[in-house]
Amino acid sequence: MNRLMVWLPLGVFAILVGFFFKGLTLDPTEQPSALIGQPVPAFELPDLNTGQLLSRDMLPKEPFLLNVWASWCITCQVEHPYLTKLSEQMPVVGLNYKDTETAAKNWLQKLGDPYALQIFDPTGRLGLDLGVAGAPETFLVDANGVIQLRIQGEVNDRVFAQKIQPMLETIQ
Amino acid sequence: MIPEIGHFALVLAFGVSICLAVFPLYGYLTNQNGFCATAKPLALLQGFALAVSFGVLMYGFLAHDFSVKYVADNSNLDLPWYFRMSAVWGAHEGSLLLWALILAFWGVAVALFSRGIPDHMSALVLSVMGMISVGFLAFMLFTSNPFVRILPFAPGNGADLNPLLQDPGLIFHPPMLYMGYVGLSVAFAFAMASLISGKLDSTWARWSRPWTTVAWAFLTLGIALGSWWAYYELGWGGWWFWDPVENASLIPWLVATALMHSLAVTEKRGLFRSWTLLLAIAAFSLSLLGTFLVRSGVLTSVHAFANDPERGVFILGFLIVVIGGSLTLYAVRASKVSEPGEFGWISRESFLLFNNLMLTVMAVSVLLGTLYPLLVDAVGGGKVSVGPPFFNAVFVPLTAILVSGMAFGPLAKWRQSDDPKLYRPLIVTLIVSVLVGLVWPSVLDGNYSIGTALGVTLALWLAIATGVDFVKKVGLYGGLGATFARVERGMIGMWLAHFGLAVMIFGVVMVENHTEHRDLRMGVGDTQQLGNYDVRMTDLAVINGPNYVADQATFEIYQGETLYKTVTPQKRRYNASGMVMTEAAIDSGFTRDLYIAMGEPLGEGDWAVRLSVKPFVDWIWAGAFLMGLGGFVSITDKRYRKRIKEEKAEAAVEGATA
Numbered sequence: 095m096n097r098l099m100v101w102l103p104l105g106v107f108a109i110l111v112g113f114f115f116k117g118l119t120l121d122p123t124e125q126p127s128a129l130i131g132q133p134v135p136a137f138e139l140p141d142l143n144t145g146q147l148l149s150r151d152m153l154p155k156e157p158f159l160l161n162v163w164a165s166w167c168i169t170c171q172v173e174h175p176y177l178t179k180l181s182e183q184m185p186v187v188g189l190n191y192k193d194t195e196t197a198a199k200n201w202l203q204k205l206g207d208p209y210a211l212q213i214f215d216p217t218g219r220l221g222l223d224l225g226v227a228g229a230p231e232t233f234l235v236d237a238n239g240v241i242q243l244r245i246q247g248e249v250n251d252r253v254f255a256q257k258i259q260p261m262l263e264t265i266q
Numbered sequence: 267m268i269p270e271i272g273h274f275a276l277v278l279a280f281g282v283s284i285c286l287a288v289f290p291l292y293g294y295l296t297n298q299n300g301f302c303a304t305a306k307p308l309a310l311l312q313g314f315a316l317a318v319s320f321g322v323l324m325y326g327f328l329a330h331d332f333s334v335k336y337v338a339d340n341s342n343l344d345l346p347w348y349f350r351m352s353a354v355w356g357a358h359e360g361s362l363l364l365w366a367l368i369l370a371f372w373g374v375a376v377a378l379f380s381r382g383i384p385d386h387m388s389a390l391v392l393s394v395m396g397m398i399s400v401g402f403l404a405f406m407l408f409t410s411n412p413f414v415r416i417l418p419f420a421p422g423n424g425a426d427l428n429p430l431l432q433d434p435g436l437i438f439h440p441p442m443l444y445m446g447y448v449g450l451s452v453a454f455a456f457a458m459a460s461l462i463s464g465k466l467d468s469t470w471a472r473w474s475r476p477w478t479t480v481a482w483a484f485l486t487l488g489i490a491l492g493s494w495w496a497y498y499e500l501g502w503g504g505w506w507f508w509d510p511v512e513n514a515s516l517i518p519w520l521v522a523t524a525l526m527h528s529l530a531v532t533e534k535r536g537l538f539r540s541w542t543l544l545l546a547i548a549a550f551s552l553s554l555l556g557t558f559l560v561r562s563g564v565l566t567s568v569h570a571f572a573n574d575p576e577r578g579v580f581i582l583g584f585l586i587v588v589i590g591g592s593l594t595l596y597a598v599r600a601s602k603v604s605e606p607g608e609f610g611w612i613s614r615e616s617f618l619l620f621n622n623l624m625l626t627v628m629a630v631s632v633l634l635g636t637l638y639p640l641l642v643d644a645v646g647g648g649k650v651s652v653g654p655p656f657f658n659a660v661f662v663p664l665t666a667i668l669v670s671g672m673a674f675g676p677l678a679k680w681r682q683s684d685d686p687k688l689y690r691p692l693i694v695t696l697i698v699s700v701l702v703g704l705v706w707p708s709v710l711d712g713n714y715s716i717g718t719a720l721g722v723t724l725a726l727w728l729a730i731a732t733g734v735d736f737v738k739k740v741g742l743y744g745g746l747g748a749t750f751a752r753v754e755r756g757m758i759g760m761w762l763a764h765f766g767l768a769v770m771i772f773g774v775v776m777v778e779n780h781t782e783h784r785d786l787r788m789g790v791g792d793t794q795q796l797g798n799y800d801v802r803m804t805d806l807a808v809i810n811g812p813n814y815v816a817d818q819a820t821f822e823i824y825q826g827e828t829l830y831k832t833v834t835p836q837k838r839r840y841n842a843s844g845m846v847m848t849e850a851a852i853d854s855g856f857t858r859d860l861y862i863a864m865g866e867p868l869g870e871g872d873w874a875v876r877l878s879v880k881p882f883v884d885w886i887w888a889g890a891f892l893m894g895l896g897g898f899v900s901i902t903d904k905r906y907r908k909r910i911k912e913e914k915a916e917a918a919v920e921g922a923t924a
Contacts, residue, residue: 114582
């Protein structure tokens with residue numbers, strides 16, 4: 095066989111590797127959410143703990159995280175300690191999504207309650223308006239109540255460093 | 267405590283795999299038989315350790331040990347025991363463990379059944395398999411450990427297995443598929459061993475042929491099971507979607523098919539040596555690439571598993587080492603491969619070359635179609651998707667060309683085979699096939715379809731040509747009956763597989779062109795016509811399953827006035843995840859499937875209902891089953907058993923002359 099031809103497969107593979115490497119830095123699940131740059135949708139839902147009716151105007155007036163969670167969600171349990179730590183740094187508003195009151199309250203009692211407010215959304219109405227696909231999801235909302243970032247899945251050190259931190263720096 | 271045993275066994279297997287990768291290779295290079303001899307015991311030990319590890323994880327599922335994160339994420343107190351078993355490979359970490367276990371299993375098989383192969387050779391083969399194992403086990407231990415625990419607050423219940431995967435089809439599909447994927451590592455290891463040793467004659471082809479065939483057979487069955495699962499579980503009634511995950515299994519299958527055929531040439535005639543080596547490397551490399559594509563999240567797919575770029579980087583690094591390394595070794599060594607012997611323009615060699623050419627082109631086009639969205643995205647072209655129209659436009663004509671060659675190939679003789687008499691029976695069979703093919707669509711209801719005419723002609727031609735070859739060869743031995751046993755099993759396997767392809771093509775052509783399909787609004791008491799049947803919805807009920815609640819409709823299917831069958835499709839809502847799944851009711855038959863699936867509730871007790879008649883759809887999987895069966899039959903060939911003795915005799919002669 096030709097001396098040069100035998101190197102061809104390796105060459106083709108090398109080119110593919112280049113593309114794969116580039117491909118890894120692209121995120122296929124990154125859905126350009128229609129809500130980025132939009133204010134949080136209007137809502138009137140009770141607070142899980144106090145029963146007080148909450149609305150959009152009562153959200154914090156500084157950048158905060160809106161965390162969609164449920165007691166049936168295992169990953170929510172995994173990210174919970176991290177959110178608890180984060181809550182010392184910035185307010186975290188909970189959106190208890192498609193859950194029952196008792197289960198949600200028990201969960202908070204057992205694992206601790208770092209949330210500034212706890213929107214109770216058993217039917218998932220606000221979740222629907224937010225375009226939530228499942229729990230957990232976390233939105234970064236700025237001081238004007240505009241959604242800046244959407245994170246599907248667990249919030250952890252890496253997500254904070256790569257996504258939340260840079261966005262916080264740009265909006266502050 | 268028990269999960270730690272599994273974790274420990276996994277770490278042990280990792281250590282053993284490092285030894286397996288290093289010792290025999292060192293022994294070979296320094297000519298120390300003692301080191302070479304460690305290969306077999308180490309392969310067995312690795313198999314044992316991984317079996318323990320796998321068993322422990324399965325125990326975790328059966329015993330509801332939710333302190334293990336993987337169990338908590340993929341199981342539930344209400345999940346039936348058989349799905350708890352299959353849940354072991356229902357997600358990323360567990361399916362990797364299954365992958366590693368099967369790789370170890372193939373290593374054990376090589377260790378046990380390679381007595382006919384010189385010790386230094388089997389040591390090299392096991393060493394190469396050990397290297398692959400090191401990579402996979404490191405990947406598991408460092409990025410995807412299934413034994414990670416949630417302590418001290420273990421959840422009281424789990425998140426449940428993805429309802430899509432709660433299906434009998436999924437109990438068998440991944441193990442079969444992995445047997446195929448990973449089985450290709452044996453042919454790869456043999457190719458690498460021959461490249462390392464520089465012994466580049468055709469002996470390695472002889473040794474690796476049965477391994478390749480059996481891996482190919484598993485891969486065939488695995489893909490067919492996956493397609494069957496998609497057909498009745500995804501609720502769309504399709505059988506192939508050209509999804510990246512499906513393509514990731516089809517590409518190695520195409521290359522493995524080419525490899526099987528080219529190994530035959532290399533073994534029998536000593537030709538295509540360099541090409542066969544490349545195919546062996548490519549087949550396994552493409553299996554690995556498929557794993558990378560599916561596991562790294564580089565491509566999106568309906569089989570959306572958890573993605574993680576860190577894992578992607580790890581697998582990519584692993585791919586670079588394995589594929590890059592093997593291709594470099596190939597490039598260095600293969601230029602020295604001699605290609606003795608020649609063959610005529612029309613000969614069995616030339617037909618097999620044609621086969622290889624077509625299969626390679628098919629594999630490359632599927633690969634390009636699969637990667638195209640990634641390539642475009644990488645150069646900043648945005649997100650695009652390549653759909654079935656591309657794949658069908660490319661794949662269908664290529665298949666047609668390939669199949670027409672398949673009619674001639676088996677009849678041709680080695681070296682030179684241009685005697686027209688050999689192919690005379692094909693003229694008659696072609697005329698018969700064309701006539702039947704042209705008439706066939708007009709027998710069916712509805713519009714005349716040229717596609718059906720061509721497809722049926724092709725399928726029939728292949729079937730009859732295979733039959734002609736069968737009659738000729740069996741005839742050589744004096745007719746059917748007692749003398750049948752004298753035909754090589756490899757031949758029988760080939761006939762089965764080729765005939766299976768004809769059956770499958772017929773099924774595909776019929777389903778794609780003649781499916782009758784209607785979406786309707788139906789309530790209790792409504793009757794609709796479906797083919798020759800009347801379908802009446804007689805009841806709607808709510809059913810409580812073990813871990814789901816279902817809306818269930820009852821349909822009575824009438825043939826004229828008589829009740830033919832009662833079926834109950836369901837729309838299930840799984841409790842833990844809230845996911846909604848469609849359970850279609852399928853009445854399978856020899857010539858057609860009746861397919862009834864519930865869509866959405868439309869209010870007032872009415873439902874959107876999907877009714878289909880799918881002609882000959884089961885022939886697709888029956889054909890694939892025949893192909894797989896052909897593979898299994900051919901490895902029972904006498905010569906693979908006899909070889910052990912011959913090989914020893916040969917070795918003795920070699921030893922004497924050396």
